[in-house]
Amino acid sequence: MTARIDMGLDSGGNPVAVDLEELLATRLLVQGNSGSGKSHLLRRLLEGSAGYVQQVVVDPEGDFVSLSEAFGHIAVDAAEYSLTELARLALRVREHRASVVLNLEGLEIDGQMRAAAAFLSALFDAPREHWYPVLTVVDEAQLFAPAAAGEVTEEARRTSLAAMTNLMCRGRKRGLAGVIATQRLAKLAKNVAAEASNFLMGRTFLDIDMARAADLLGMDRRQADTIRDLARGEFLALGPAITRRPISVRIGAVQTGSKAVSPKLTPLPTAPTQDMRDMLFA
Ligand SMILES: Nc1ncnc2c1ncn2[C@@H]1O[C@H](COP(=O)(O)OP(=O)(O)OP(=O)(O)O)[C@@H](O)[C@H]1O
Ligand SMILES: [Mg+2]
Numbered sequence: 001m002t003a004r005i006d007m008g009l010d011s012g013g014n015p016v017a018v019d020l021e022e023l024l025a026t027r028l029l030v031q032g033n034s035g036s037g038k039s040h041l042l043r044r045l046l047e048g049s050a051g052y053v054q055q056v057v058v059d060p061e062g063d064f065v066s067l068s069e070a071f072g073h074i075a076v077d078a079a080e081y082s083l084t085e086l087a088r089l090a091l092r093v094r095e096h097r098a099s100v101v102l103n104l105e106g107l108e109i110d111g112q113m114r115a116a117a118a119f120l121s122a123l124f125d126a127p128r129e130h131w132y133p134v135l136t137v138v139d140e141a142q143l144f145a146p147a148a149a150g151e152v153t154e155e156a157r158r159t160s161l162a163a164m165t166n167l168m169c170r171g172r173k174r175g176l177a178g179v180i181a182t183q184r185l186a187k188l189a190k191n192v193a194a195e196a197s198n199f200l201m202g203r204t205f206l207d208i209d210m211a212r213a214a215d216l217l218g219m220d221r222r223q224a225d226t227i228r229d230l231a232r233g234e235f236l237a238l239g240p241a242i243t244r245r246p247i248s249v250r251i252g253a254v255q256t257g258s259k260a261v262s263p264k265l266t267p268l269p270t271a272p273t274q275d276m277r278d279m280l281f282a
Pocket of ligand 2: 038039040139
């Protein structure tokens with residue numbers, strides 16, 4: 001079975017598709033600054049492929065829970081379960097081939113890392129007879145595979161990084177196809193980023209991220225400068241599942257809603273300073 005997932009249009013107005021079977025074998029990395037349209041892009045890919053392949057979404061912001069209404073994904077609120085329960089759940093997800101959204105919204109960062117690690121590791125450790133293909137999407141992947149030690153505990157960082165490394169480096173034989181998105185390439189562990197063969201690069205401002213992006217795309221810095229000029233929802237695509245030469249793609253519309261809305265200016269309150277002071281110190 002071949003399935004081509006329509007992602008949007010290139011600069012000439014021609015459709016750009018992702019070859020789903022090829023994607024399962026070659027993984028995908030999406031990068032772009034906040035607001036560049038990464039989550040929208042992931043949603044477009046998830047919606048387009050929901051009828052073809054099992055999906056697991058690691059969702060730090062509870063953004064993808066809306067897939068459950070339209071596509072029947074089971075939303076799992078990670079804050080309600082212990083790590084042991086999450087691991088057991090993940091084994092059943094593989095056994096029954098259920099599509100799920102692991103909603104990490106209610107947890108602190110340490111808890112998010114531990115929950116994602118427990119869930120992903122159990123998916124990875126599932127018995128061989130359950131190694132069906134699973135599109136495994138991790139949004140904000142730099143949270144789970146940080147390049148450097150941060151404020152989180154060393155133990156949380158280690159287990160989470162190990163689970164992400166397994167997903168991206170050794171997951172393919174077990175049916176796990178990693179699709180990861182990050183705001184900052186420089187903040188994502190190099191070994192995790194390097195295992196993706198497909199890239200969708202969105203708007204990027206910082207030199208250090210541009211340099212990493214150029215590196216991954218095999219472009220010189222001058223060519224890579226175009227990444228700075230990309231509009232919201234526009235990505236530079238490259239990789240065996242999409243295109244052999246870099247092309248720009250404008251991501252098309254999505255069916256399900258996101259909680260993310262761009263800030264809109266709203267008229268300021270008109271209360272006089274004294275009233276405002278009274279309200280604040282009441
Ligand atoms: N291709 C597109 N077409 C129409 N609207 C889009 C497109 N891409 C993004 N948007 C809108 O732009 C806003 C930001 O997009 P999105 O939430 O996907 O950004 P992001 O890269 O995931 O940002 P963050 O890193 O902060 O999560 C959203 O309101 C989204 O609906
Ligand atoms: Mg996002």
